[in-house]
Amino acid sequence: MKNSLYFVSSEKQSFWNKNLKSLVNYDFQKLSEDQQTIVLFKQGQLLKRTTPRRYKIYDQHLFYFQVNGEIGGFLVLKNVYCSFRNKENQLIISLSHDQSQLQLFTTNRTEEVENFINELKSNCIQEQMLINFYKINEKIGEGITCEVFLGSNINNDKFAIKKIAKAPIGHKMRDKQAKSLAEEIYIMRSLNNQNIPKLYEVFENDDYIELVMTYYEGGHLYEKLQYFSLSQRQRLVKDILETMNYVHSQQIMHRDLKPQNIMYKDKDPKSIDIAIIDFGFATNQKYQEHVLYNCGTHGYAAPEVQEYKEKQKMYTTQCDVYSLGIIIYEIFFGVHPYRNSNPGTLTFNDKVKVPQSLKNLLIQMTRIQPKQRFTLKECLDQDFFKENFEYQSLDGLSKYSLVDSIYFKSLNISRKNSLDHSLKQEKNSKFESAKNKTVNSTAAESKNLLQKSLNPFDQQFQDDLQFNEYHNCPNDFNNLLHKRI
DSSP: OGGGOTTOOSSOOOSSBOOGGGSTTOOHHHHHHHOOOEEEEEEOTTTOOEEEEEEEEETTEEEEEOTTSSEEEEEEOSSEEEEEEEETTEEEEEEEETTEEEEEEESOOOHHHHHHHHHHHHHSEEOSOGGGTOEEEEEEEEOSSEEEEEEEOTTOOEEEEEEEEOOOTTOTTHHHHHHHHHHHHHHHHHOOOTTSOOEEEEEEOSSEEEEEEOOOOSOBGGGTGGGOOHHHHHHHHHHHHHHHHHHHHTTEEOSOOOGGGEEESSOOTTOOOEEEOOOTTOEETTOSSOSOSSOSOTTTSOHHHHTOOTTSOOOOTHHHHHHHHHHHHHHHHSSOTTSSSOTTOOOOOTTSOOOHHHHHHHHHHTOSSGGGSOOHHHHHTSGGGTSOOTTOOOTTGGGSOHHHHHTHHHHHHTHHHHSOHHHHHHHHHHHHHHHHHTTTSOHHHHHHHHHHHSOHHHHHHHHHHHHOOOSSOOSSHHHHHHHHO
């Protein structure tokens, strides 16, 4: 499988980075205090001499220490593979990064060694079969090139297992998919918050990348809202904003916030405990280059994300504030704010009685210009979260269906199958007419005529396809189109 590994660069690099100055803002004092080092043996490449050396894993970095106790070098545990095998009473730990490899040995399988192995498993990619450690149960979700299963380990603990189909070798999107997926893995491992799923292990085989994550059984955002009072929705929104404020404090932007990516942790209809999921489009705003730029979901992605053009100044975490403003509007009003109006013109249905402080908050979150929006910290300081709504009802909301609002955009994407028969006939007639006119036309004229033959629904469908970028690239692009429509 070595030739088909997904996260391997063609350029050979040194295994260890010895430039400690590149560890910007790194807390070396905390590094020395938090964990004890472990002694493992390594074999010299030239003389094959076995020598002991001290190692430590800390904050997604592997360090080794010199005899005098100083740091000799480090390796960022991103795109690093690990494997383990026993040979002649020795445990052999193999680590590989791009074209470089390190082998460590020990004869004592102590608790300290076991902890080190578990840390490697939670920070590296394992060249082992997932089914050797987890039982795969029923499918609980699927995307364009991924499927999500309910899985369990030997202790019958439940996990969500995401299987992502690898683009084949030579596919034009393989490198882009691998870089984006590596970014997702690294970001998920860097986040430590009770409302963000934990990424426990990552496995790779010839066909799939498999992620073992926290399993939530409470369903998506819209599935409980009908049971929530005004005060419960207030607490729900506060939890969502606090969780994303933590993400932003790490300089990370999610870029695909929508109701489907907010889940409840358990099935209790009164429980508002939520989690933010799917960091497939997440990126650090400090990076000089990003894998994706125009990404997300229509109706929720901020204007600066949708309209971003190459070589422009990169947008910031404020893009998530806009998305959250749309979601919060749906939580209280049950419909998408721009379903019947233009983006930027926020209107409120007077039949739904909500406090003015909420309306003020939503206006500030959904401003077109990112610099004019509140930050999430500023949002949490607003009056809406200081008011007591314990005994107030949310009159008028029962007349509206949030489910219809959430699926409005996806229904538009599926409109090829939902257009009634007369519209389909009209579309086909116009299309055939335009096609006949293009016989003696230039290529540019032909394209223009065919585009004019599309009704507004079909034109919007074309725009949808152009806008969305997927970190999971299908093996067959035609399959992507069929699934989208």
